[in-house]
Amino acid sequence: MSTATSPPDAPIRPAGLRRAPDSRRRARSRNRLRNWLLFAVLAGPNIALLVVFTYRPLLQSFFYSTLQWNLGSPTAIPIGLDNYVAWFSDPGTPRTVAITAVFTLATVGGGMVIGLLLALLLNRKLRLRGAARTIVVAPYVLSGVAIGLLWLFVFDPNFGVLSALLRVVGIGSPDWYTDPQWALAMIIIVYLWKNVGYVAIIYLAGLQAVPKDLLEAATLDGASSTRTFFSVVLPLLGPTTFFLSITTLLTSLQSFDIIRAMTNGGPLEGTTTMMYQIYLEGFANGRAGYSSAVATILFVVLFAITVVQLRFVEKKVHYS
Structure with a gap:
């Protein structure tokens, strides 16, 4: 019965070389996180202002256009697209x-x-x-x-x-x-x-x-x-x-x-x-x-x- 020959031992790398890819990966992750944080700090306030004062009113305007609502009235009646029909049919x-x-x-x-x-x-x-x-x-x-x-x-x-x-x-x-x-x-x-x-x-x-x-x-x-x-x-x-x-x-x-x-x-x-x-x-x-x-x-x-x-x-x- 023949015995299998064991492969030659792989060269042993220093511990510092084995950790080098992990350290580079962690460094890239930290840089990516730092860039996202910098983006949030610089662009976040502008994005928040756009959402609050531009996109939110725009969506609300779409919703209000489907209502029969007089300005200042506490009640509104959903009427679908009747306001659009009224505008297009107005002489x-x-x-x-x-x-x-x-x-x-x-x-x-x-x-x-x-x-x-x-x-x-x-x-x-x-x-x-x-x-x-x-x-x-x-x-x-x-x-x-x-x-x-x-x-x-x-x-x-x-x-x-x-x-x-x-x-x-x-x-x-x-x-x-x-x-x-x-x-x-x-x-x-x-x-x-x-x-x-x-x-x-x-x-x-x-x-x-x-x-x-x-x-x-x-x-x-x-x-x-x-x-x-x-x-x-x-x-x-x-x-x-x-x-x-x-x-x-x-x-x-x-x-x-x-x-x-x-x-x-x-x-x-x-x-x-x-x-x-x-x-x-x-x-x-x-x-x-x-x-x-x-x-x-x-x-x-x-x-x-x-x-x-x-x-x-x-x-x-x-x-x-």
């Missing part, structure tokens, strides 16, 4: 949507065009360029209510500065306060004056980031300044334009303060956008459930527009 809804669309397209499109032109001007080597940049941006940081009240005096048909200038050239002042179309135009003008500085300063930052060697190469190739702008500068401003298209669209659809200060949604609801309708239904008419339904519809519209921009428009943006 005044198409007009409100049209006013919102006109206001948004005019302020976003006009703001980006005027802002880009101002940025091109402020990017030149001009005297008092710093002061000019400050003057352009200053209205953006001012209160919308204060700006609206001040511009009421400018548009006053009897004593306003604008009416006096129009009389000099023999033109009568439009009915800014009584004609719905002129009132909407007045709101658009004031909104552009207030917010165009934001667009200009963002575009100015984009212009200053354009590589100088590309501009010099275009000049050496004999390209005119117009050709250089449309073929070199404007494509390189694609990321800036994409960012501004999202931010200005969202802020325009949510505009409230200037409308409240200047026209209060009138005349004849000629300046009542969806955002202002939410305020009127909730706080003037006391229909909290109906107001929440309109707010939910506006949120869905904003979310859909943002998704479309991120999904399709961003593909045409060149980041290099």
Whole structure:
């Protein structure tokens, strides 16, 4: 009977070498725990504020939109989607949507065009360029209510500065306060004056980031300044334009303060956008459930527009 030969003894490693992988594993675990704790300390308060003051009210608004509830009433009746049906079947809804669309397209499109032109001007080597940049941006940081009240005096048909200038050239002042179309135009003008500085300063930052060697190469190739702008500068401003298209669209659809200060949604609801309708239904008419339904519809519209921009428009943006 043969006996099995025992395998040669494995080399004996020092105890310190056997513990090295365990110590490295524990060190990685400690680093991971430290990183999570640092994240919780730095981002935790912001996340908590978002949950409490953004996501919680958003979910509550969804819930309130399914109720027949008057603001301040202790009781509410669940009615499902009746508030949404009432809004879509309201004869005044198409007009409100049209006013919102006109206001948004005019302020976003006009703001980006005027802002880009101002940025091109402020990017030149001009005297008092710093002061000019400050003057352009200053209205953006001012209160919308204060700006609206001040511009009421400018548009006053009897004593306003604008009416006096129009009389000099023999033109009568439009009915800014009584004609719905002129009132909407007045709101658009004031909104552009207030917010165009934001667009200009963002575009100015984009212009200053354009590589100088590309501009010099275009000049050496004999390209005119117009050709250089449309073929070199404007494509390189694609990321800036994409960012501004999202931010200005969202802020325009949510505009409230200037409308409240200047026209209060009138005349004849000629300046009542969806955002202002939410305020009127909730706080003037006391229909909290109906107001929440309109707010939910506006949120869905904003979310859909943002998704479309991120999904399709961003593909045409060149980041290099």
